[in-house]
Amino acid sequence: MLYFYRGKNRHKGSDLENCPGSSGRHQLVPGRKDITATANRMPPLGLLSIAAYLERAGHAVSVVDCLGPDALSGADPNARRILGEAPELVGFSTTTAGFLDAYGIASRIKALSPDTPVIFGGVHVSALGGPLLHHFSAIDYLCMGEGERTLTDLAAGMPMETIAGLVWRDNGRAVTNPPREPIADLDSLPFPAYEKLTGFPKRYHLPLFSYVQAPGATMVTSRGCPYQCSYCDRSVFKRSFRYNSAAYVYTHMRYLRRRFGIRHLNIYDDLFTLNRRRIIELCDLLAARPLGIQFNCAVRAGHADDELLNLLKRAGCLMVSLGIETGDTDLMSVHKPGVHLEEVRDTVKRIQAAGLRAKGLFMMGLPGETEASIQKTSDLVLSLGLDDMNMSKFTPFHGAPVWRTIHEQGQLEEDWRRMNCLNFVFLPEAIESREVLDQLYNTHVKRFYSDPAWRRKIRRRTWEHRHSFWRLLRDLPSFLSAMRTFEPKNPYASAASLRLTVEWGEYRLF
Numbered sequence: 001m002l003y004f005y006r007g008k009n010r011h012k013g014s015d016l017e018n019c020p021g022s023s024g025r026h027q028l029v030p031g032r033k034d035i036t037a038t039a040n041r042m043p044p045l046g047l048l049s050i051a052a053y054l055e056r057a058g059h060a061v062s063v064v065d066c067l068g069p070d071a072l073s074g075a076d077p078n079a080r081r082i083l084g085e086a087p088e089l090v091g092f093s094t095t096t097a098g099f100l101d102a103y104g105i106a107s108r109i110k111a112l113s114p115d116t117p118v119i120f121g122g123v124h125v126s127a128l129g130g131p132l133l134h135h136f137s138a139i140d141y142l143c144m145g146e147g148e149r150t151l152t153d154l155a156a157g158m159p160m161e162t163i164a165g166l167v168w169r170d171n172g173r174a175v176t177n178p179p180r181e182p183i184a185d186l187d188s189l190p191f192p193a194y195e196k197l198t199g200f201p202k203r204y205h206l207p208l209f210s211y212v213q214a215p216g217a218t219m220v221t222s223r224g225c226p227y228q229c230s231y232c233d234r235s236v237f238k239r240s241f242r243y244n245s246a247a248y249v250y251t252h253m254r255y256l257r258r259r260f261g262i263r264h265l266n267i268y269d270d271l272f273t274l275n276r277r278r279i280i281e282l283c284d285l286l287a288a289r290p291l292g293i294q295f296n297c298a299v300r301a302g303h304a305d306d307e308l309l310n311l312l313k314r315a316g317c318l319m320v321s322l323g324i325e326t327g328d329t330d331l332m333s334v335h336k337p338g339v340h341l342e343e344v345r346d347t348v349k350r351i352q353a354a355g356l357r358a359k360g361l362f363m364m365g366l367p368g369e370t371e372a373s374i375q376k377t378s379d380l381v382l383s384l385g386l387d388d389m390n391m392s393k394f395t396p397f398h399g400a401p402v403w404r405t406i407h408e409q410g411q412l413e414e415d416w417r418r419m420n421c422l423n424f425v426f427l428p429e430a431i432e433s434r435e436v437l438d439q440l441y442n443t444h445v446k447r448f449y450s451d452p453a454w455r456r457k458i459r460r461r462t463w464e465h466r467h468s469f470w471r472l473l474r475d476l477p478s479f480l481s482a483m484r485t486f487e488p489k490n491p492y493a494s495a496a497s498l499r500l501t502v503e504w505g506e507y508r509l510f
């Protein structure tokens with residue numbers, strides 16, 4: 001029996017104050033109620049892919065989603081729950097923000113059952129590797145990069161030194177085996193084991209207002225990205241672009257529709273349209289044999305011509321996201337080389353002309369950011385006439401190119417729990433303080449959601465978004481208490497301001 005756990009970054013009660021990356025604070029955003037799982041709960045695809053792969057190899061696997069609907073709180077209850085299934089191996093999947101809480105549970109497991117082996121994988125582990133074994137004694141193994149085959153080799157009992165991609169201990173010393181070749185044929189992978197999630201799909205949900213039909217799910221149809229955006233952590237899939245064929249993606253979508261009744265998919269590929277031919281084939285399949293599924297996906301400026309956009313629309317695409325990040329040309333050339341503002345403006349126009357919604361993804365607080373560059377970004381956001389927007393707080397990750405020089409470009413508080421793009425852990429040199437940055441963030445994000453043109457657009461979509469509004473009403477107390485903490489001096493005076501604030505909060509939080 002193998003047991004998998006997705007590390008979250010929101011429970012209290014672990015004792016990790018002296019570990020690297022820990023400030024001892026435990027909240028997602030200090031002082032604010034965490035409603036992320038209420039507003040946005042999605043299947044952990046990495047774990048589900050590994051679970052399906054292991055089962056195909058003959059192992060019994062359980063998956064616990066600690067952001068799932070029946071998640072337990074605290075390290076001890078989680079450890080006991082896991083040990084209750086008498087696992088032969090326990091695996092944890094975490095990002096940087098979730099690592100320490102996952103480690104808290106791993107430590108408890110080791111305290112209660114010292115012989116149960118524990119392996120960690122995911123992006124944070126893949127970026128840091130060996131040194132983690134030195135600092136975190138409750139971890140026995142690390143998986144660098146893709147986990148399907150590495151874990152299957154470990155579960156099969158292969159000798160440690162022969163397992164590519166594994167980091168292990170030999171007489172207390174961390175040994176890093178040679179890296180594993182990436183899986184060349186992604187069509188050889190089984191579909192993720194969605195059925196292992198308690199409450200899927202009904203109790204999982206996509207971000208509010210990002211879909212029309214429910215239930216929803218997520219999908220990743222390619223791995224790797226050849227571009228070099230400064231902030232992007234590609235420790236797992238690296239630069240080589242591999243992808244599922246159009247036929248595989250179509251069959252996967254049909255499976256989700258038939259078995260789970262899925263009606264909307266958020267496709268989270270880093271660069272969905274990089275292989276144009278594949279997308280054309282997929283759109284043709286979806287148009288010829290519709291599945292009753294809508295989807296959202298992300299494109300990059302330069303990879304979204306009119307023909308492709310029209311085909312996406314015909315195939316059921318609702319919204320296309322575009323990573324824009326900044327309105328400052330100098331920052332753009334450093335952090336997103338190869339993308340130009342004119343191209344961005346043109347792409348947004350063409351997305352909307354094809355009848356698709358355009359969502360812009362931005363960042364604030366990048367190295368080199370100034371109040372003037374923030375103003376430029378804010379002006380750009382408003383001028384684009386977007387349907388949706390996400391402004392995240394720039395967070396440098398160990399596996400991102402920007403990490404190499406981050407300490408020379410401002411002040412960094414390396415507190416892994418808060419490295420979740422909801423906190424300004426990094427302060428660029430030209431900005432006075434984190435408080436100033438937070439204030440600028442609030443002002444400019446609110447500016448977008450106060451824009452009358454945007455509000456008219458949203459008002460026209462009220463009926464389309466009835467499922468999101470129903471969710472909002474159902475969880476109103478949680479949303480209200482979270483939102484109040486965003487704007488303490490401005491309690492919600494009217495239904496309109498409530499909607500604005502909820503929309504605003506939604507985009508800031510998720």
Ligand code: B12
Binds near residue numbers: 041049422
């Ligand atoms: C989809 C997605 C999300 C979804 C999450 C859906 C979900 N339930 O998991 C949403 C939108 C909610 C989200 C949120 C966030 N995300 Co996100 N997200 C992604 C994205 C685009 C795809 C993840 C995915 O499903 N990949 C496909 C699966 C198959 O790959 P995988 O998860 O990496 O798993 C493989 C290996 O890592 C390994 N592995 C993983 N776990 C384990 C465990 C074991 C035991 C083993 C052996 C192996 C192993 O094997 C797996 C199969 O090969 C990635 C970028 C990317 N391309 O991966 C960013 C990414 C993971 N996200 C990132 C970030 C920053 C965030 C947020 C902090 C940002 C925010 N505030 O919104 C939050 C944090 C969420 C959290 N709880 O930690 C960063 C993480 C950087 C870091 N070092 O932490 C990434 C890498 C983006 C980037 N390039 O910078 N995200």
